[in-house]
Amino acid sequence: xxxxxxxxxxxxxxxxxxxxxxxxxxxxxxxxxxxxxxxxxxxxxxxxxxxxxxxxxxxxxxxxxxxxxxxxxxxxxxxxxxxxxxxxxxxxxxxxxxxxxxxxxxxxxxxxxxxxxxxxxxxxxxxxxxxxxxxxxxxxxxxxxxxxxxxxxxxxxxxxxxxxxxxxxxxxxxx
Amino acid sequence: xxxxxxxxxxxxxxxxxxxxxxxxxxxxxxxxxxxxxxxxxxxxxxxxxxxxxxxxxxxxxxxxxxxxxxxxxxxxxxxxxxxxxxxxxxxxxxxxxxxxxxxxxxxxxxxxxxxxxxxxxxxxxxxxxxxxxxxxxxxxxxxxxxxxxx
Numbered sequence: 001x002x003x004x005x006x007x008x009x010x011x012x013x014x015x016x017x018x019x020x021x022x023x024x025x026x027x028x029x030x031x032x033x034x035x036x037x038x039x040x041x042x043x044x045x046x047x048x049x050x051x052x053x054x055x056x057x058x059x060x061x062x063x064x065x066x067x068x069x070x071x072x073x074x075x076x077x078x079x080x081x082x083x084x085x086x087x088x089x090x091x092x093x094x095x096x097x098x099x100x101x102x103x104x105x106x107x108x109x110x111x112x113x114x115x116x117x118x119x120x121x122x123x124x125x126x127x128x129x130x131x132x133x134x135x136x137x138x139x140x141x142x143x144x145x146x147x148x149x150x151x152x153x154x155x156x157x158x159x160x161x162x163x164x165x166x167x168x169x170x171x172x173x174x175x
Numbered sequence: 176x177x178x179x180x181x182x183x184x185x186x187x188x189x190x191x192x193x194x195x196x197x198x199x200x201x202x203x204x205x206x207x208x209x210x211x212x213x214x215x216x217x218x219x220x221x222x223x224x225x226x227x228x229x230x231x232x233x234x235x236x237x238x239x240x241x242x243x244x245x246x247x248x249x250x251x252x253x254x255x256x257x258x259x260x261x262x263x264x265x266x267x268x269x270x271x272x273x274x275x276x277x278x279x280x281x282x283x284x285x286x287x288x289x290x291x292x293x294x295x296x297x298x299x300x301x302x303x304x305x306x307x308x309x310x311x312x313x314x315x316x317x318x319x320x321x322x323x324x325x
Binding site for chain 1: 297
């Protein structure tokens, strides 16, 4: 699926394939009993990002440009990085084993004590909002900054274009 | 798309349900999968659906661009205020326990609900804002193309 997305020259079809890819990942998360992640992937990955990419696509030409020849340096960099990552996976503990480091650190505390501490059954919510609240605050700042970034990129051009037209009041709400 | 009767009727039927589902995800997130991020995105999706079927102007009449900008800041401010409130009431930054003295569990739950509400408001407003900006830009480009043809 990912290879199909990469090879696709028609960007509209690529966006659609990308949405299907997200939906398949969401079902995979649902099968793995990760309800929160599945919900996020379905809503954000398959839903909103597809819509936003389609809106962006309506501003751009539909077909990708043919690349200018081949870039050998890029190929070497990609191969070396990939080989390093594959080599690193050999040192990872076996998938799903109970004595993996990830299950030894804070995870048992969260699973055992969060109901006593907070009194809500969804551990994901209590980790996200209470134990790891500063992380979530950072994420909200990231989203806010993204909104400001898009506003500066697209809103500013709109103001400049609108001002010669006969709408002087419209331009003021741009800040 | 404004003239398609089936689309209009089905959208009118669907949008309240989507918004209700978003609110359920938002406020039931402590008991079932969900939370501010997902709820915000789903709420914004309902609004975008409205904008797609009935046009951007109609949608902006419901939630103007200015309101989206204000709401995006309100969510971030709500989250940060809760964090600072923990400090003011004698705890650490983003510590919820001092919010309601004597009931650590209740305080935690209140803190989580408020914080998730802040997340939800910001996410919904930012997604709507990004859509508005793109759609508006599209209109400007279309207008300038028309002027060039004239």
